[in-house]
Structure formats: C-alpha cells, structure tokens
Amino acid sequence: MAFGKDNLKMREYIYSLINFENVNSILDIGCKDGLDLRSMAKLSNCKAKLYGIDIRDRFINRAIENSKDFSNIQYLIADTSKNIPFEDYSFDMIYSLNVLECIEDKGIFLDEVNRVLKEDGLVVFCHFDWDSVIINGKDKPLIRKIVTAFADNQQDWMGSVDPWMGRRLLGEFNKTGKFEGSIFTYTITNSVLETGNYGYGMIKDFEDLVNDKLITREEYDKFHNEMLELNQSGEYFFSINMYIYVGKKA
Numbered sequence: 001m002a003f004g005k006d007n008l009k010m011r012e013y014i015y016s017l018i019n020f021e022n023v024n025s026i027l028d029i030g031c032k033d034g035l036d037l038r039s040m041a042k043l044s045n046c047k048a049k050l051y052g053i054d055i056r057d058r059f060i061n062r063a064i065e066n067s068k069d070f071s072n073i074q075y076l077i078a079d080t081s082k083n084i085p086f087e088d089y090s091f092d093m094i095y096s097l098n099v100l101e102c103i104e105d106k107g108i109f110l111d112e113v114n115r116v117l118k119e120d121g122l123v124v125f126c127h128f129d130w131d132s133v134i135i136n137g138k139d140k141p142l143i144r145k146i147v148t149a150f151a152d153n154q155q156d157w158m159g160s161v162d163p164w165m166g167r168r169l170l171g172e173f174n175k176t177g178k179f180e181g182s183i184f185t186y187t188i189t190n191s192v193l194e195t196g197n198y199g200y201g202m203i204k205d206f207e208d209l210v211n212d213k214l215i216t217r218e219e220y221d222k223f224h225n226e227m228l229e230l231n232q233s234g235e236y237f238f239s240i241n242m243y244i245y246v247g248k249k250a
C-alpha cells in the first residue's frame with residue numbers, strides 16, 4: 001500500500017499521543033520498510049535510539065536501504081511471535097502498527113512485549129479494523145464481498161489473520177492483566193479518489209484479490225468503474241478507523 005499523505009497525517013496524530021521526552025529507546029515490532037522509525041527520527045522532540053524488527057528479510061533489506069541517512073536506526077530480522085530477541089527491560093517504548101493480527105498466540109507475544117519493556121515504559125500499539133472499512137456504492141453485496149475478502153485474506157507474511165483486531169485491541173491488552181491503558185481512535189475519511197488518499201491505495205490493492213481467486217476480474221472491474229463514476233458525481237466516500245492503544249505496565 002502506498003505511503004500517501006493520509007498515512008503521514010495519521011502518524012502525526014499517533015505521535016501526538018506520545019510524550020517522547022524521556023524516551024531514549026524505541027522498538028518498532030513489524031516495522032516493514034521503516035516508515036515509522038524514519039518519521040520518528042525526524043521529530044524534533046524524539047532523540048531516542050530506534051530499533052526495527054521484522055520477520056521478512058525483504059522488508060528489512062528495504063528498510064536498511066531507505067534509512068541510509070539515519071545513523072540512529074538499527075534493524076533486525078526475527079520472528080517475534082514467541083521471543084523478542086532483547087534483554088529484559090530493554091526499551092522505553094514499544095511501538096507496533098498493524099501487526100498484532102498476524103501473531104497467532106497474542107498472550108505469549110504480549111508477555112514478551114512486557115518483558116522487554118522497562119518498568120515505566122510505554123506501549124503504543126495501533127491497528128486498523130479491516131472488517132469495518134466503509135465504501136459507498138450502489139452494489140452493496142459486491143462491496144461487502146470485496147471488503148470482507150480483503151479483510152479475511154491471510155497474506156504470506158501473516159502467521160494468522162483477524163480483521164477485527166482494531167475492535168479487540170484494548171481487550172487483548174486488558175486480558176493479559178499486565179498492562180493498563182486506553183484506546184484512541186483516528187478516522188481516515190476520503191471524499192475523492194486520488195493518489196495519496198488511503199482509500200485510493202486500498203482500492204488498488206483490492207485488485208490482488210483477483211489473483212488470489214477471491215473475486216473475479218469482472219467483479220473487480222465493475223467495482224472499480226463504479227468508484228470512478230462515484231468520484232465524478234461527488235458520491236465517492238471511503239473511511240477506515242485506526243485504533244491506538246497507549247499503555248504502561250500495570
């Protein structure tokens with residue numbers, strides 16, 4: 001998915017929830033190509049050493065390439081689902097965006113997050129609720145089919161899939177009994193279909209469902225043409241909610 005202006009604006013909101021003042025070390029779990037770490041490194045109030053970890057070497061290779069100009073970012077390839085390869089109490093902040101749904105045993109994983117977090121450290125976990133993407137259109141069954149097919153689709157880098165992770169995020173932390181925190185919500189809303197808008201990227205990504213044989217080429221083309229028509233008539237509407245858990249050790 002393209003990193004457009006919506007992605008950057010959303011991150012501005014997420015970072016506004018964080019007091020970076022005494023944060024000297026940050027771990028981004030599932031950092032992919034390092035967008036968050038580079039964005040944090042550019043913040044005037046963030047002086048932390050930044051660590052990114054991802055299970056896929058192709059993502060980390062890209063992250064290293066993208067971060068050549070940043071001396072304070074380090075990357076590591078590892079599967080963090082059962083073990084986060086750092087000492088106890090290593091980080092002032094653990095950050096993760098759109099990763100928790102990929103982890104099969106969230107209890108084991110969150111125990112690990114707790115272990116490597118300092119006593120007064122901060123956890124910031126963010127997740128879309130992929131099953132509640134809102135797209136206007138005339139063919140409701142087709143739009144529902146496409147949204148659900150995309151949400152339920154387990155991609156090769158995902159150990160599991162849960163398109164309801166956004167709405168479950170607070171509960172996943174609460175049920176460990178090891179964290180206390182609250183949920184913040186950021187809504188992306190697009191009323192035009194244009195590059196840089198999150199909806200534009202997602203609607204393009206839906207085309208992959210044809211290759212995955214989850215929808216037909218005809219269904220995608222019908223859907224896509226309708227989006228173009230709605231954009232012309234001023235009826236295009238796309239919206240998605242990002243849920244942000246900000247917490248500490250209980």
Ligand SMILES: C[S@@+](CC[C@H](N)C(=O)[O-])C[C@H]1O[C@@H](n2cnc3c(N)ncnc32)[C@H](O)[C@@H]1O
Nearest residue numbers: 030031032054055056079080081097098102157
């Ligand atoms: C939806 S992407 C989100 C990437 C990034 N946080 C972002 O928002 O751009 C999920 C990322 O989590 C990584 N991932 C999935 N399971 C993982 C695991 N067990 N350990 C480490 N990384 C994992 C994937 O490789 C992928 O880069």
